[in-house]
Amino acid sequence: MSEWNRQVAKVALVTGASSGFGLLICLELARSGYQVAAGVRRPESADTLMQEASQAQLAERIRIIQLDINDAEQVSAAAAEMKQIYGRLDLLVNNAGEAVGGMVEELALDAWRRQMETNFFGTIAVTRNMLPLMRHTGQSRIILMSSISGVIGFPGYGPYASSKFAIEGFGESLSLEVMAFGMDVVIVQPGAFGTPIWKKSFGELQVTEGSPYKGLLQDVLDYSERTARDSGNPVEVARLVARIAGMRRPKFRYCLPQGTLWTAWAKQLLPDRLFQRIVYRMLRRR
Numbered sequence: 001m002s003e004w005n006r007q008v009a010k011v012a013l014v015t016g017a018s019s020g021f022g023l024l025i026c027l028e029l030a031r032s033g034y035q036v037a038a039g040v041r042r043p044e045s046a047d048t049l050m051q052e053a054s055q056a057q058l059a060e061r062i063r064i065i066q067l068d069i070n071d072a073e074q075v076s077a078a079a080a081e082m083k084q085i086y087g088r089l090d091l092l093v094n095n096a097g098e099a100v101g102g103m104v105e106e107l108a109l110d111a112w113r114r115q116m117e118t119n120f121f122g123t124i125a126v127t128r129n130m131l132p133l134m135r136h137t138g139q140s141r142i143i144l145m146s147s148i149s150g151v152i153g154f155p156g157y158g159p160y161a162s163s164k165f166a167i168e169g170f171g172e173s174l175s176l177e178v179m180a181f182g183m184d185v186v187i188v189q190p191g192a193f194g195t196p197i198w199k200k201s202f203g204e205l206q207v208t209e210g211s212p213y214k215g216l217l218q219d220v221l222d223y224s225e226r227t228a229r230d231s232g233n234p235v236e237v238a239r240l241v242a243r244i245a246g247m248r249r250p251k252f253r254y255c256l257p258q259g260t261l262w263t264a265w266a267k268q269l270l271p272d273r274l275f276q277r278i279v280y281r282m283l284r285r286r
């Protein structure tokens with residue numbers, strides 16, 4: 001990194017940069033002038049990001065760092081690398097995550113643990129390791145990738161929703177802890193977007209023959225597929241993150257697209273049982 005860049009360029013770290021939102025966020029932040037550290041757990045999975053960055057002439061602003069957020073040694077090595085290479089960290093985008101689904105009665109406890117390990121404990125590990133450098137930088141910002149599943153728990157989404165509800169609580173506490181240092185925390189709650197996440201762990205979800213939940217689970221899977229297919233372009237989320245990065249006073253929460261925001265409002269306004277009945281009917285509609 002040149003001496004000029006060391007002095008003036010803002011630095012961002014994005015976790016889960018190999019695909020989906022994370023990849024697009026790296027490109028949008030680089031386009032906005034950030035020096036971007038792109039965290040990936042397998043170095044070879046960064047090829048697509050670097051090809052797209054080269055095509056957009058942004059490759060010089062992106063550096064790949066190995067970061068499996070569940071690997072304590074890698075997380076602490078990444079914090080040391082950030083300090084040594086950039087000497088500052090203006091923006092941390094905690095984006096890495098996966099989606100584990102299944103019905104409470106049927107899903108093994110290990111699957112729940114795996115879900116919390118990545119989406120919750122991994123996010124905490126990265127955040128607490130990066131905080132010293134971020135406090136030192138001053139005016140820094142942490143963006144947490146939550147979800148509409150951090151607002152509403154759908155059937156079959158138990159592990160995923162629990163992990164995102166936990167992120168919401170974590171974000172609220174953290175926000176008040178770092179406020180005195182001029183830092184802020186922002187939570188982004190996307191609805192369903194067509195990224196690879198649905199074909200990964202959630203895609204392994206099978207409707208078991210003879211299961212008492214078979215019909216409901218099938219309806220939920222059909223609904224998720226429909227909404228992911230019909231939803232907006234994932235680049236909308238990446239552009240929102242880049243906009244938040246540049247705002248002087250961002251709000252604490254952003255929900256998108258508009259339809260998802262209305263759903264979140266409806267949950268706040270309606271009595272819980274009425275809201276649950278509406279959600280249930282919507283899921284069971286064919």
Ligand SMILES: NC(=O)c1ccc[n+]([C@@H]2O[C@H](COP(=O)([O-])OP(=O)(O)OC[C@H]3O[C@@H](n4cnc5c(N)ncnc54)[C@H](OP(=O)(O)O)[C@@H]3O)[C@@H](O)[C@H]2O)c1
Pocket residue numbers: 015016017018019020021022040041042045067068069070095096097098099118122145146147148189190191192193194195196197198200228
């Ligand atoms: N797509 C949606 O509809 C949606 C909606 C709301 C919120 N979100 C959230 O958005 C975030 C990004 O998801 P996405 O939709 O863009 O899905 P995605 O394309 O599957 O991206 C997930 C990223 O997280 C990485 N990752 C998973 N476990 C990791 C670990 N232990 N350490 C480091 N990286 C890890 C994946 O790496 P690998 O390539 O190695 O697997 C991948 O780069 C997630 O937090 C997700 O919950 C997604």
